[in-house]
Amino acid sequence: MDSFEIANLFYSIGQVWTEWLTNLGLSPEWLSFTNKAMGAVLLTALPVMIVCVTIMGERKIIGRFQDRLGPNRVGPCGVLQTIPDIFKLLTKEIITPTKVDKVMYNLAPMLSVVSVILIWAVIPLASNVVGVDLEIGALYFVAVSSFGTLAVLMAGWSSNNKYALISAFRGVAQLVSYEVPLVLTLLIPVLLAGTMRLNGIVEAQAQGWYVLLAPISMLIFFISSTAEVGRSPFDLLEADSEIVAGFNIEYSGMRFAMFFLGEFIHAFTFCGVIATLFFGGWRGPFVDQAPALGFLYFLIKMFAIYFVHIWIRITMPRLRIDHMLNLSWKFLIPLSLVNLVVMSLAAKLVQTPAMDATLWQLLPRWGILLGTNMVMIAGTFMILGTVSRRERHKQEAARVLEPVASGIQG
Amino acid sequence: MTYVVFGLFGILTLGGGILVVTSRNLVRAAASLVLSFFGIAGLYVLLEAGFMAAAQILIYIGAIAILIIFAVMLTQRVAAGNRVAMNSQWPWALLVSALTFALLVYIINIVWPLGIRAENVPVLAADPTRGLGMALVDWGQYVLPFEVASILLLGAMVGSIFIAREQHDD
Numbered sequence: 001m002d003s004f005e006i007a008n009l010f011y012s013i014g015q016v017w018t019e020w021l022t023n024l025g026l027s028p029e030w031l032s033f034t035n036k037a038m039g040a041v042l043l044t045a046l047p048v049m050i051v052c053v054t055i056m057g058e059r060k061i062i063g064r065f066q067d068r069l070g071p072n073r074v075g076p077c078g079v080l081q082t083i084p085d086i087f088k089l090l091t092k093e094i095i096t097p098t099k100v101d102k103v104m105y106n107l108a109p110m111l112s113v114v115s116v117i118l119i120w121a122v123i124p125l126a127s128n129v130v131g132v133d134l135e136i137g138a139l140y141f142v143a144v145s146s147f148g149t150l151a152v153l154m155a156g157w158s159s160n161n162k163y164a165l166i167s168a169f170r171g172v173a174q175l176v177s178y179e180v181p182l183v184l185t186l187l188i189p190v191l192l193a194g195t196m197r198l199n200g201i202v203e204a205q206a207q208g209w210y211v212l213l214a215p216i217s218m219l220i221f222f223i224s225s226t227a228e229v230g231r232s233p234f235d236l237l238e239a240d241s242e243i244v245a246g247f248n249i250e251y252s253g254m255r256f257a258m259f260f261l262g263e264f265i266h267a268f269t270f271c272g273v274i275a276t277l278f279f280g281g282w283r284g285p286f287v288d289q290a291p292a293l294g295f296l297y298f299l300i301k302m303f304a305i306y307f308v309h310i311w312i313r314i315t316m317p318r319l320r321i322d323h324m325l326n327l328s329w330k331f332l333i334p335l336s337l338v339n340l341v342v343m344s345l346a347a348k349l350v351q352t353p354a355m356d357a358t359l360w361q362l363l364p365r366w367g368i369l370l371g372t373n374m375v376m377i378a379g380t381f382m383i384l385g386t387v388s389r390r391e392r393h394k395q396e397a398a399r400v401l402e403p404v405a406s407g408i409q410g
Numbered sequence: 411m412t413y414v415v416f417g418l419f420g421i422l423t424l425g426g427g428i429l430v431v432t433s434r435n436l437v438r439a440a441a442s443l444v445l446s447f448f449g450i451a452g453l454y455v456l457l458e459a460g461f462m463a464a465a466q467i468l469i470y471i472g473a474i475a476i477l478i479i480f481a482v483m484l485t486q487r488v489a490a491g492n493r494v495a496m497n498s499q500w501p502w503a504l505l506v507s508a509l510t511f512a513l514l515v516y517i518i519n520i521v522w523p524l525g526i527r528a529e530n531v532p533v534l535a536a537d538p539t540r541g542l543g544m545a546l547v548d549w550g551q552y553v554l555p556f557e558v559a560s561i562l563l564l565g566a567m568v569g570s571i572f573i574a575r576e577q578h579d580d
Contacts, residue, residue, distance in 0.1 A: 101435075101437075101438065103438075104438070104441060134460065135460060135461075135537060135538070135539055136460045136461050136464050136539055139461065139464040139465070139468070140460075140464050142464075142468055142472075143464040143465075143467040143468040143472065144467070146467065146468060146471060146472025146473075146476075147471070147472075149472065149476055150444065150471065150475070150476060153476060153479055153480070153483075154441065157437055157479075157483055165483070168483070169480075169483075172476060172480050176473070176476065179472070196539065
């Protein structure tokens with residue numbers, strides 16, 4: 001065994017663990033099986049553990065945004081509030097309404113949590129800490145997140161409640177629409193890195209984070225992922241004031257909590273994916289000497305993006321459903337299609353530099369990619385400005401004509 | 411170990427399929443279809459075709475199955491009632507299925523034997539996904555079917571938009 005290094009903490013722990021099991025007399029096959037099972041358990045536990053922290057953090061931050069204190073009774077400054085909440089939810093009675101479709105009703109909450117936890121299998125937490133470094137990591141991420149739509153649909157239908165069903169319909173419209181720009185912009189990091197392996201995408205960002213090379217893609221991805229999570233301003237799935245509570249209305253106790261667990265995990269998981277794809281994942285100073293630092297950088301980036309996500313959530317009012325769908329189909333999808341074509345041309349224009357390229361060799365690539373992005377942003381704003389001006393003229397013209405029309409009728 | 415996993419996914423695929431045809435509730439039948447699709451994705455993983463597995467889940471579960479469930483749910487009379495899964499034509503359906511199955515068994519075992527033998531197992535490229543991508547745009551290989559399929563899909567998309575478009579002429 002190599003010496004135990006704090007700089008390479010996760011690798012060293014793995015070494016000690018493997019050696020201990022070998023000394024116990026485990027055959028290599030069982031050793032590999034045990035290690036994989038342990039990895040699966042740890043990766044499942046990690047997001048659930050992070051949730052306990054983020055729920056507290058989110059409530060505190062939202063409290064501050066709304067000029068109140070937030071939870072402040074349990075523990076110092078209320079930081080332990082989540083623990084009694086968990087016990088409350090665990091001990092509540094689970095009520096099953098009589099006319100529900102039992103199998104689907106019970107499966108839906110589990111599916112909603114599973115679909116997001118599965119994403120953690122491919123996210124590289126540090127250069128040598130990743131569940132499976134799948135060759136098709138990016139595609140896997142899209143594939144498993146489509147289970148979430150299924151969970152909403154199943155919950156909404158099986159509850160046998162009209163509000164839940166309306167929410168399920170909205171859910172399909174929203175989640176499927178926003179999956180399109182999400183996938184189209186996911187292609188940009190894949191294109192620039194030349195691999196679908198998420199760790200490969202992070203490694204390729206040694207030559208500059210993709211948020212600098214492809215800011216439009218990052219913005220579209222961020223907007224669509226907010227819609228995929230189903231949080232304000234896209235919280236039409238559980239619009240309390242319109243459809244009571246949405247697809248989870250007939251659920252109680254821990255089953256109800258599962259949906260919220262899924263939503264909370266979903267929120268920061270997408271932030272983790274954005275950090276991986278566009279903000280260099282585990283990259284940071286001294287990470288080559290001390291790989292364990294990568295996990296810290298990853299967490300910092302993830303929570304920074306999560307903060308912006310909460311910020312938007314607490315600032316923006318809810319969109320109307322037709323506005324929300326228009327935003328996706330008439331704005332984000334055309335833009336991401338143009339973005340995809342332009343970026344693939346621009347990326348072909350300059351040769352992908354070698355891994356050890358100096359800053360001067362990288363500059364033309366940066367310049368061209370960032371330049372095309374700026375041109376696209378300017379073009380988008382010009383088109384938007386023209387369209388909205390025309391729309392405003394039309395509305396003003398309609399307002400002038402209105403009294404005349406009613407006068408004729410009367 | 412591989413056989414155990416294969417058996418599990420096989421049961422999932424076939425069991426899902428049986429549930430689809432025997433279920434008295436259409437939404438439940440459509441949901442069972444998801445189970446079957448998932449089993450097939452698992453079989454792709456066993457064949458080390460990761461790309462196919464992910465595409466299977468993304469396209470069949472993420473899009474087609476959800477579309478089917480959605481369409482069934484919109485026709486509310488169907489979604490609510492317990493329909494009888496069988497009608498009077500079931501013996502004919504059984505006969506046709508049995509014949510198709512027999513034909514498939516005959517073709518796979520006797521006409522073009524596909525049994526797993528050492529010389530039949532293709533050597534996997536180092537990066538199968540890259541190989542697939544190259545094959546789809548390579549003149550000598552599959553560029554024509556690929557383009558034809560994409561034009562077909564584009565045509566279907568334009569057609570569906572045309573049908574669904576609101577009529578403005580009146």
